[in-house]
Amino acid sequence: MSQDRSAAGVRVELVDLRRRYGEVRALDGLTLEIRPSELVALLGPSGCGKTTALRALAGLERLDGGQILIGGRDVTDVPANRRDMGMVFQAYSLFPHMTARENVAFGLRLRKVGSTERLRVADRYLDLVGLADRAARYPHQLSGGQQQRVALARALAIGPRVLLLDEPLSALDAKVRSQLRDEIRRIQLEVGTTTLFVTHDQDEALAMADRVAVMHAGRLEQVAAPTELYERPRTARVAEFVGLTNRLRGEARDGAATVLGISVPLLEGSVREGPVTVLVRPEAVELAPDPGGAARVVAASFLGSIGRVRVRLSDDTFLLAQVSSADVARFGHGDPVRVSLRPVPALATEA
Amino acid sequence: MTAGLPRISSAAAAPLPDGRSAGPRHGVRRGIREVLDYLGILPFLLFIGVFLLWPTCTVIVGAFQDAEGRPTLDNLVAVAQGTYLEAFALSFALSAVTALLGAVLGGLLAWSVATGRRDSALRRVVAAASGTLAQFGGVMLAFAFLATFGFNGLVTLFLRDRLGIDLFAGGAWIYELPGLALVYTYFQIPLMVIVFLPAVEGLRPQWREACLSLGGDSWAYWRHVGFPILWPSFLGATLLLFANAFSAYATAKALISQASPLVPLRIGTFLTSEIVLGQANLGKALAFGMIVVVAATTVLYALLQARSSRWLR
Ligand SMILES: Nc1ncnc2c1ncn2[C@@H]1O[C@H](COP(=O)(O)OP(=O)(O)OP(=O)(O)O)[C@@H](O)[C@H]1O
Numbered sequence: 001m002s003q004d005r006s007a008a009g010v011r012v013e014l015v016d017l018r019r020r021y022g023e024v025r026a027l028d029g030l031t032l033e034i035r036p037s038e039l040v041a042l043l044g045p046s047g048c049g050k051t052t053a054l055r056a057l058a059g060l061e062r063l064d065g066g067q068i069l070i071g072g073r074d075v076t077d078v079p080a081n082r083r084d085m086g087m088v089f090q091a092y093s094l095f096p097h098m099t100a101r102e103n104v105a106f107g108l109r110l111r112k113v114g115s116t117e118r119l120r121v122a123d124r125y126l127d128l129v130g131l132a133d134r135a136a137r138y139p140h141q142l143s144g145g146q147q148q149r150v151a152l153a154r155a156l157a158i159g160p161r162v163l164l165l166d167e168p169l170s171a172l173d174a175k176v177r178s179q180l181r182d183e184i185r186r187i188q189l190e191v192g193t194t195t196l197f198v199t200h201d202q203d204e205a206l207a208m209a210d211r212v213a214v215m216h217a218g219r220l221e222q223v224a225a226p227t228e229l230y231e232r233p234r235t236a237r238v239a240e241f242v243g244l245t246n247r248l249r250g251e252a253r254d255g256a257a258t259v260l261g262i263s264v265p266l267l268e269g270s271v272r273e274g275p276v277t278v279l280v281r282p283e284a285v286e287l288a289p290d291p292g293g294a295a296r297v298v299a300a301s302f303l304g305s306i307g308r309v310r311v312r313l314s315d316d317t318f319l320l321a322q323v324s325s326a327d328v329a330r331f332g333h334g335d336p337v338r339v340s341l342r343p344v345p346a347l348a349t350e351a
Numbered sequence: 352m353t354a355g356l357p358r359i360s361s362a363a364a365a366p367l368p369d370g371r372s373a374g375p376r377h378g379v380r381r382g383i384r385e386v387l388d389y390l391g392i393l394p395f396l397l398f399i400g401v402f403l404l405w406p407t408c409t410v411i412v413g414a415f416q417d418a419e420g421r422p423t424l425d426n427l428v429a430v431a432q433g434t435y436l437e438a439f440a441l442s443f444a445l446s447a448v449t450a451l452l453g454a455v456l457g458g459l460l461a462w463s464v465a466t467g468r469r470d471s472a473l474r475r476v477v478a479a480a481s482g483t484l485a486q487f488g489g490v491m492l493a494f495a496f497l498a499t500f501g502f503n504g505l506v507t508l509f510l511r512d513r514l515g516i517d518l519f520a521g522g523a524w525i526y527e528l529p530g531l532a533l534v535y536t537y538f539q540i541p542l543m544v545i546v547f548l549p550a551v552e553g554l555r556p557q558w559r560e561a562c563l564s565l566g567g568d569s570w571a572y573w574r575h576v577g578f579p580i581l582w583p584s585f586l587g588a589t590l591l592l593f594a595n596a597f598s599a600y601a602t603a604k605a606l607i608s609q610a611s612p613l614v615p616l617r618i619g620t621f622l623t624s625e626i627v628l629g630q631a632n633l634g635k636a637l638a639f640g641m642i643v644v645v646a647a648t649t650v651l652y653a654l655l656q657a658r659s660s661r662w663l664r
């Protein structure tokens with residue numbers, strides 16, 4: 001692909017973005033930097049301001065405060081149609097009266113590119129998204145997944161400085177979704193365009209992104225590579241939003257907490273002294289069938305590659321443990337088990 | 352706009368969800384089901400037959416018969432010339448003008464309503480008012496109009512007595528075609544709003560935003576996206592307005608008392624006045640002419656509507 005402009009991705013900086021709708025602070029001081037050619041997934045619960053942030057970056061949403069820099073240049077006041085952003089919406093954004101090819105060529109048509117040239121480019125991008133043979137179809141003749149591929153091709157065909165995707169897969173079924181997400185990632189790596197990808201699906205975010213930015217109530221909670229986000233969450237919200245966690249009572253002292261009689265090292269950002277709640281991943285919990293064990297199995301479920309067992313502790317709190325799928329059968333309802341923890345670093349918050 | 356390409360609905364191409372096969376037993380049962388389904392619409396078919404098809408057939412057959420029931424083309428030849436032809440031409444012109452006026456003004460109104468907030472009071476008021484006003488044709492409308500703008504209408508008197516303006520300096524236009532055109536436009540505009548509003552509301556905000564992010568301004572959006580998508584609906588709605596005006600009778604009857612310059616009024620005189628010997632079926636020939644015009648319009652409308660609704664679905 002001759003991606004003259006986007007081959008070297010640009011840096012995007014969102015600085016202290018603010019936006020209110022009446023009493024609702026959709027963006028409440030959001031600051032985020034996206035490195036050149038990076039794919040950042042914006043993750044967070046519904047209503048936390050992801051769409052607002054993305055639309056602000058696209059120029060489709062007015063801001064009450066803050067600054068947006070693209071490639072070091074302040075574009076806060078540049079209108080949407082001069083920002084050179086490729087945008088893929090949640091669904092149904094293709095122009096219904098144009099064929100797939102005409103849709104993809106549309107941005108170039110607006111840029112006064114001659115018709116032979118723009119159709120050639122359109123075909124190249126349709127090829128990139130694997131739809132060369134559907135070029136003459138109208139949107140209503142394409143499946144949801146195919147429509148989103150065309151939308152991606154249309155966004156990329158203008159050689160955008162930044163690619164913006166707002167839950168582009170949420171209207172698709174699970175199988176198409178995971179297939180298409182791999183493909184979007186492949187294409188993004190190939191063209192090298194700096195990309196912001198909004199999703200509320202943590203699997204999607206962790207699977208696709210170079211870094212994941214977790215938002216809450218209009219602000220950034222943490223931005224980090226997927227593994228780091230998972231293993232070293234900075235806040236309880238991040239720990240609970242990404243992956244599963246158990247909340248266990250413990251006592252913190254000298255950078256470690258004692259939980260269920262076991263000493264667990266504490267992550268940065270933890271409460272260091274006194275009674276705490278320790279957030280423990282199911283993988284860090286070990287179970288062993290033991291007639292003398294104080295815990296009882298509540299339920300064991302087989303999830304394909306892994307298994308999960310829920311147990312009730314002697315103090316009537318519940319605990320979720322991850323076991324190998326082969327071991328699921330060893331835990332029957334009501335069986336006594338012994339619980340221990342692996343000393344994986346964990347986050348501790350106020351009890 | 353590209354037409355004539357094969358369009359395959361993805362839903363139609365999909366296999367049956369539960370992969371059931373239409374075996375012989377299923378076939379019989381389904382056959383009975385289908386018959387039962389049709390039984391339900393039997394009253395409707397009867398109604399259509401008695402009150403629509405039968406009269407229509409009578410009119411069509413009569414148009415090709417003389418007073419003694421012998422086949423002839425004389426009736427059609429007679430209504431295709433002279434004052435009858437003029438009546439057709441006038442009816443056509445009046446309908447075309449009011450349809451265009453109604454389409455443009457009503458279209459703009461629908462657009463301004465649709466671009467407003469979804470839950471705005473303006474939108475509800477316009478929708479409700481349109482629903483009423485579009486039905487508010489006929490004698491009522493003509494009366495209201497005359498009470499306001501007629502020779503002794505409120506506004507007329509006010510203008511004449513207080514401001515010295517004579518609305519009728521140029522003649523009794525209100526009782527002639529210009530007045531009729533004005534009154535017709537009154538119900539054409541709300542009808543346009545009712546028919547066209549769904550199409551305007553079918554324009555998705557994502558299309559505008561996609562166009563914007565691809566580098567287009569508002570003008571580019573309307574030129575390349577909004578207008579081409581709305582165009583078939585607009586044309587279709589205009590044709591509907593045309594047919595609506597073409598067959599309107601009561602309003603014209605109430606407003607125009609002496610002459611009968613329009614086809615529906617002409618047919619009216621055949622219904623009420625004594626029949627001239629040998630011209631018994633002229634009225635049917637006129638009605639036949641109207642049926643042809645309205646049917647052609649309706650077919651055009653259906654074709655255009657089918658084309659546009661495919662996109663808006
Ligand atoms: N046009 C608007 N008018 C009023 N409030 C709005 C508007 N757009 C967004 N909001 C509010 O701003 C907040 C953030 O909305 P936003 O759409 O950015 O959330 P989101 O993170 O994208 O959520 P989701 O995952 O459900 O899409 C929400 O509380 C929402 O109700």
Ligand SMILES: [Mg+2]
Binds near residue numbers: 050051052
């Ligand atoms: Mg959203």
